[in-house]
Every structure is written in C-alpha cells, then in structure tokens.
Amino acid sequence: MDKILISACLMGRPVRYDGKGKLLNHPTIERWRAEGRLVEFCPEQAGGMPTPRPPAEIEQGASGDDVLQGRARVLEITGGDVTAAFVAGGQKAVEIALQNQCRYALLIDGSPSCGSGFIYDGSFSGTRHPGFGVTAALLKRAGVAVFSDHEIDVLDAETVSRPERQKPPNCSGGFT
Numbered sequence: 001m002d003k004i005l006i007s008a009c010l011m012g013r014p015v016r017y018d019g020k021g022k023l024l025n026h027p028t029i030e031r032w033r034a035e036g037r038l039v040e041f042c043p044e045q046a047g048g049m050p051t052p053r054p055p056a057e058i059e060q061g062a063s064g065d066d067v068l069q070g071r072a073r074v075l076e077i078t079g080g081d082v083t084a085a086f087v088a089g090g091q092k093a094v095e096i097a098l099q100n101q102c103r104y105a106l107l108i109d110g111s112p113s114c115g116s117g118f119i120y121d122g123s124f125s126g127t128r129h130p131g132f133g134v135t136a137a138l139l140k141r142a143g144v145a146v147f148s149d150h151e152i153d154v155l156d157a158e159t160v161s162r163p164e165r166q167k168p169p170n171c172s173g174g175f176t
C-alpha cells in the first residue's frame, strides 16, 4: 500500500516550536499506522532548528513558493532569518518521501513549513491567508500529493481508489 509522509507533530511527537506535539487521534490515521504506511517527519528539526524555538512565519503575506524563488524570507518573531533552515528541512522531506515511495503527504495546516491550505501572513497577529508552506511547496514540486490534516478522509479515498505505483528498491528513513 502507498506510504504517506506525515507531520511528526500530528503523531504526538514533541517537535513543535513550543516543544509540544499536536496529536491527532483519528481512526484512519491509526489504521494507516497499523498498516505500516506512515513515515513521520519534522522538516524544521531536520533543517537544524532547535526545539523549542521562536515561532516563525513567511513574511509579508508570501507563500512557500515565494520563498523558494527568493522573493520572501521565513522570519522568527524575534527577527531571525531562518529561511535557509526551512528550505533545507523541506529538501530533506522530499528526499525522505522519495526514498520511502511516499506518493502522499499529510501535513498539519498553518505551519510555515507544513501548511497547505493556509499559512500565517508574517505579522504574527494570527492572520491567515491561503498558501503553502516551504516543505509543502517543495513536496508538491516533487510530485507528492499534499493533503492537510483537515483532509484525512479525502486522502483515504484517494489512496484506496488509486492503484499502487511500482516500487523502486526499498530505502530507510523516517522520524527525525
């Protein structure tokens, strides 16, 4: 069965900026886990960010694609420029997804890395706008279909209805 790259914080791993997880108890996720289909990954940790860390947002209402094209930065609330770490973490997410034959990713929404439905606008005021985070944008460019944590049922239907891709040689990878 197709594997799914999943935000590690959704599995309860304490990797978020505040040092906490964001466990999502959902019977479909539990079934996927039992089937050995989940590859847990945190791009911000993989990019070298410490935990806990200051919250960060993509500046000026831009999106992950803008960051990848050099038109915007990812900035911490303290002013630190963490663009390079976010891009490095996203690139590692792509590597892990491809090594593990993940056609799909289930990523938590709102994150400047993992967001796929909305992200925050860089003002640290809680203002949302539609857009992708850096990792979600990179995965999408690599051909991985990205779903948010609000789309579990949609993703489940997608993976059930589509035939599995022919598998390349197996590789290791996973939670960092």
Ligand code: SF4
Pocket: 007, 008, 009, 010, 015, 016, 017, 041, 042, 043, 044, 045, 108, 111, 113, 114
């Ligand atoms: Fe969760 Fe993604 Fe943020 Fe890591 S980068 S804490 S996986 S939302």
